[in-house]
Amino acid sequence: MAELTSLGFRSGTSLLHRLDVRFKLLFLVLISLSSLAGDFLTLGIFSCLLTALVVHSRLPLKSGLTGLRFFLFLLLLVLVARMVTTPGDPVLEIGSYAVTRQGILSGTLICWRLTIIVLLGFAFVFTTRSSEIKAAVEWVFKPLAFIPGKRIATMMSLTTRFVPVILNQAGETAEAQRARCIENRKNPVFRLIRLGIPLIRRTFERADKLAVAMEARCYTENRTDPELSATRTDWITLVIMILICSLALSI
């Protein structure tokens, strides 16, 4: 459970914890877009920034990476696919496939970008309460009267909150099945179905219980939301972030 909840909020007093959630969202967008447009040097600068944030905010990087292991596996696939499908100067030939220098560079660049974006997301989720995310989403949608911002925000906030719980449930179900030798069944579709059906059923049951418990505590969409207030620190950080992004892109 501790491993899974590492993907959720943990309270703290770091700069990231104290920043206004709207500014954090803006920084997330700003750095993500700059990463997509930048090259190795840009990514190097952002990696240094990210490392500083990880250390300062005391993010549980190890357990976070464990939680993101499937994403890391996906990155590896992207890297391999890029290495063998990008035309260029061959570095290594395996049968009819050739790993090219351009492929290695292109694959590394893409994986590096994706890693930075995902780790930024991790830092955001780790340092931001789902109620704050909810309030920020409501704030963003407020000018758009035709979009039910409050409902969207509530759904987002509950989803963020319950991802670790569902993952934990999946872990428990998988363990219970391993205890009954599911590993002897080699067909992955069979195993997926056997895991998926009870997981979905129990997730719905849990959602039902949660809905009743929320109703018992007078749940309404019109509740007291966290106060969003931009402080001097937020504005100073914004200026610094714009400078860093401009510098990283202009070098």
Add this chain to the structure above:
Amino acid sequence: MSIIEIENLSHRFQDGTLGLDGINLQIQEGAFVVIAGPNGSGKTTLIRHLNGLLLPTVGSVKLAGVPVKNDLLRARCLVGMMFQDADSQIVGETVYDDVAFGPENLRLNRDQIGERVARALESVGLRDLAGHSPHLLSGGEKRRLAIAGILAMEPKILAFDEPFASLDYPGVKQVLKQILALHQCGHTILVITHDLEKILAHADRLIIMQQGQIVLDGAPAEIVGAVETYGVKAPCASLLGMEVQSWLN
């Protein structure tokens, strides 16, 4: 004065099953009532009528003289309910956030919310864990957190659905102490359980349910001898003809 008045209450579920069948019940303010019965006897269905989570098919439920269905918000503020599965009841990402959930729904301002949360956490002894993730708490602490979440709504009646389920001995003692402290503060306490051993020494009324009906109702000492007829395990002490002792002794 009766704070809960239930008259001829029946509830039929959508699939046609009769959950409650002609319940008549009056509970005095400040009472400590244990409701016991085998699985499916209607205990949970009964208490879910107290705050309007379920509405009667027939009959009425009144809280301090006002029918529940006339004012659901009032009913939910008056009756705090702790569910059997504390994990499913926890919605906040920190202990503080979870306790603040109810007052936020009442649209109180931040200062009022802060005061209520502080009081609730203090009363269950979780003030030092305010910043912790609820899912890393022990079983007993989670139940106390669920109680704090209810207390922050400032209810008069507290209904506990199987409060000791899946708890170890220290966890049972923690929760039991909490329930007794709340009773001493003047709350009306309803405890649903099929395990009388842990709670009966403190109750002043015992109600036994079976198949949606109340089949026994009286002082624990007077009726405990008959509970096994209705599928409820009697406390060991009472089987030996002794007085039931508190688990806190």
